[in-house]
Amino acid sequence: MSIRLGRGYLTIALHELGGDILVEERQEVDVLEQNEVLSKLIAEIHTFFANHVSELDRITAIAVSLPGLVNSDAGMVLQMPHYHVHNLELGPAIHEATGLPVFVGNDTRSWALAEKLFGNSQDVANSILISIHHGVGAGIVLDNVILQGRIGNVANWAIFRSSRTVSVVSVVTMVVWKPSPV
Known part of the structure; x- marks a missing residue:
C-alpha cells in the first residue's frame, strides 16, 4: 500500500507487487497542525481498509512518501513544507495503528528508488531524478545505491514563507559523480 501526503491532499493506493495500481483514493487534507495531520492520516487509512476489506490480505507493508x-531509518518526519510538522514519528504511529511494517521516505528520493526498481533507470548504475515543484529536490542513485544523508535527504531545497519572511533552506551533501562505463 502506498500513501502520498502532499500539499493539501492525501493519496492512498493499493498496488500489485509489480507496481500496477489496483485501487487509488484521493482525499483533501485541510488541517495543518501536527496532531491533526496525524489523526487525519490514520483515520483515512482505517477508512481505506474498511472500503477495501476484500483486498486487505494483499497488504504486506505501507510506504509513505512526502515532501x-x-x-527514513526512524520513520520520522523532521520538517514538511505546508504542514506544521516537527519531528513527527509517523512510521511508528502508523505501525501502532495498523500492525503493518511502515516505510517513510522523502518523495523525490522515493521516486528515484521507484525508477531504479521499476522504471527507466533499471539498467543504469547511476542516475539523478530532479523534482521541481514547490521546492527543488533530487533523488540520487550512485553505483546502484540510493543515496541518503545523515538525516535521510541528500539534496533538497525548499522555500518556507511566513507573513514576514521568506527563507530558503538547503540540505545538500556533495557527492562525486562517476558515470558507469558504457
Missing part, C-alpha cells in the same frame, strides 16, 4: 526532511 520535506525525513529520517
Whole structure:
C-alpha cells in the first residue's frame, strides 16, 4: 500500500507487487497542525481498509512518501513544507495503528528508488531524478545505491514563507559523480 501526503491532499493506493495500481483514493487534507495531520492520516487509512476489506490480505507493508526532511531509518518526519510538522514519528504511529511494517521516505528520493526498481533507470548504475515543484529536490542513485544523508535527504531545497519572511533552506551533501562505463 502506498500513501502520498502532499500539499493539501492525501493519496492512498493499493498496488500489485509489480507496481500496477489496483485501487487509488484521493482525499483533501485541510488541517495543518501536527496532531491533526496525524489523526487525519490514520483515520483515512482505517477508512481505506474498511472500503477495501476484500483486498486487505494483499497488504504486506505501507510506504509513505512526502515532501520535506525525513529520517527514513526512524520513520520520522523532521520538517514538511505546508504542514506544521516537527519531528513527527509517523512510521511508528502508523505501525501502532495498523500492525503493518511502515516505510517513510522523502518523495523525490522515493521516486528515484521507484525508477531504479521499476522504471527507466533499471539498467543504469547511476542516475539523478530532479523534482521541481514547490521546492527543488533530487533523488540520487550512485553505483546502484540510493543515496541518503545523515538525516535521510541528500539534496533538497525548499522555500518556507511566513507573513514576514521568506527563507530558503538547503540540505545538500556533495557527492562525486562517476558515470558507469558504457
